[in-house]
Amino acid sequence: MRAIVQDRYGSPEGLVLREIERPPIGDDEVLVEVRAASVHPDVWHVVTGRPFVLRLMGSGLRRPKYPVPGTDLAGVVTAVGRDVTGLKPGDEVFGESMRGLSWRNGGAFAEYAAAPEEALAVKPANVTFEQAAAAATAGYITLLNLPSGRLRPGQRILVNGAGGGVGAIAVQLAKAHGAHVTGVDHGGKLDLIRSLGADQVIDYTREDFTRGEQRYDLIVDVPGNHSFAECRRALTPDGTYVLIGHDHYGRVGRRWLGSLPRFGRLVILSLFDRHLRRGESSRPSKKQAMDTLRTHLEAGQLTPVIDRTYPLDQAAEAIRYLAEGEPVGRVILSP
Ligand SMILES: NC(=O)c1ccc[n+]([C@@H]2O[C@H](COP(=O)([O-])OP(=O)(O)OC[C@H]3O[C@@H](n4cnc5c(N)ncnc54)[C@H](OP(=O)(O)O)[C@@H]3O)[C@@H](O)[C@H]2O)c1
Numbered sequence: 001m002r003a004i005v006q007d008r009y010g011s012p013e014g015l016v017l018r019e020i021e022r023p024p025i026g027d028d029e030v031l032v033e034v035r036a037a038s039v040h041p042d043v044w045h046v047v048t049g050r051p052f053v054l055r056l057m058g059s060g061l062r063r064p065k066y067p068v069p070g071t072d073l074a075g076v077v078t079a080v081g082r083d084v085t086g087l088k089p090g091d092e093v094f095g096e097s098m099r100g101l102s103w104r105n106g107g108a109f110a111e112y113a114a115a116p117e118e119a120l121a122v123k124p125a126n127v128t129f130e131q132a133a134a135a136a137t138a139g140y141i142t143l144l145n146l147p148s149g150r151l152r153p154g155q156r157i158l159v160n161g162a163g164g165g166v167g168a169i170a171v172q173l174a175k176a177h178g179a180h181v182t183g184v185d186h187g188g189k190l191d192l193i194r195s196l197g198a199d200q201v202i203d204y205t206r207e208d209f210t211r212g213e214q215r216y217d218l219i220v221d222v223p224g225n226h227s228f229a230e231c232r233r234a235l236t237p238d239g240t241y242v243l244i245g246h247d248h249y250g251r252v253g254r255r256w257l258g259s260l261p262r263f264g265r266l267v268i269l270s271l272f273d274r275h276l277r278r279g280e281s282s283r284p285s286k287k288q289a290m291d292t293l294r295t296h297l298e299a300g301q302l303t304p305v306i307d308r309t310y311p312l313d314q315a316a317e318a319i320r321y322l323a324e325g326e327p328v329g330r331v332i333l334s335p
Pocket residue numbers: 040041042136137138139141160161162163164165166167184185186189204222223225244245246247326327
């Protein structure tokens with residue numbers, strides 16, 4: 001099969017298109033003929049090997065252990081392992097090509113990828129392969145941080161970075177649960193955010209939401225450009241702050257540990273501050289998250305927005321565009 005291969009960490013220009021063997025599948029895995037895979041910030045992290053700590057976290061110390069990038073995909077099942085019960089060849093699916101949550105290559109930038117059954121759901125007929133591929137990884141992160149049980153009608157929710165992959169899904173899920181949503185991003189994305197259902201929008205280049213009069217029951221902070229102390233000012237007395245975090249493609253430094261120290265400080269602070277969540281017992285499994293995403297996609301409550309689609313052999317260009325081109329919506333690779 002044709003696949004994008006990463007022999008070392010570094011600039012996306014080091015990626016090459018190569019003929020390699022199709023991946024073997026385990027007993028609980030399926031082989032997917034990939035129709036679309038998304039290009040998102042974590043792909044950039046593993047291709048560049050930054051922050052360096054990810055190399056110690058399972059990605060591979062000197063070079064990636066698994067050489068084919070990409071973590072989420074949509075496509076058609078072509079073979080199933082012997083323990084797979086819910087999928088069969090010919091099924092159109094979307095999801096992740098890896099278990100759990102990790103910073104490593106998942107093999108989606110290829111004509112075929114192996115994926116665990118538990119990380120996939122049947123693709124609804126009303127969304128394209130490109131849209132379905134865009135929903136999986138960003139949707140899983142969003143649901144881990146915004147479990148449905150925490151969302152209530154009438155809640156005031158602010159999504160900082162609402163025009164990005166995670167933010168756009170957070171806005172739509174919050175609206176699907178009847179919340180009043182304010183989306184923050186730069187001016188060029190405000191029309192998109194309104195079209196996703198946001199009740200109010202704020203251009204971060206003109207207005208600082210932490211200094212406004214409005215108070216929020218929940219702040220979902222993707223870019224993390226304000227300190228927790230600043231965001232706290234914009235919370236109701238019982239409001240909650242959730243940091244997703246973003247390293248802005250290395251532009252903010254933090255080459256060694258990325259946002260991890262900040263997450264560590266928030267975990268410690270959460271022992272004393274009610275605005276920070278303690279251990280979340282209602283976090284969905286990947287299977288549950290995929291089923292929830294499928295339900296919202298099928299009901300038309302979640303519509304992933306695609307900026308542009310690149311052919312597989314332009315993976316490097318697609319990653320460069322993600323990091324430097326200010327896409328409005330997801331960037332997709334299509335074999
Ligand atoms: N998307 C995924 O599939 C996925 C999966 C796993 C983990 N994650 C992690 O989740 C994080 C977010 O990912 P993402 O896909 O949502 O990133 P993204 O698509 O780059 O979205 C971030 C958004 O924040 C905006 N932004 C930047 N600076 C801002 C500011 N000062 N105030 C308000 N908004 C600002 C960006 O707009 P600009 O155009 O102005 O920069 C962009 O719209 C990343 O750390 C990523 O590693 C993402």
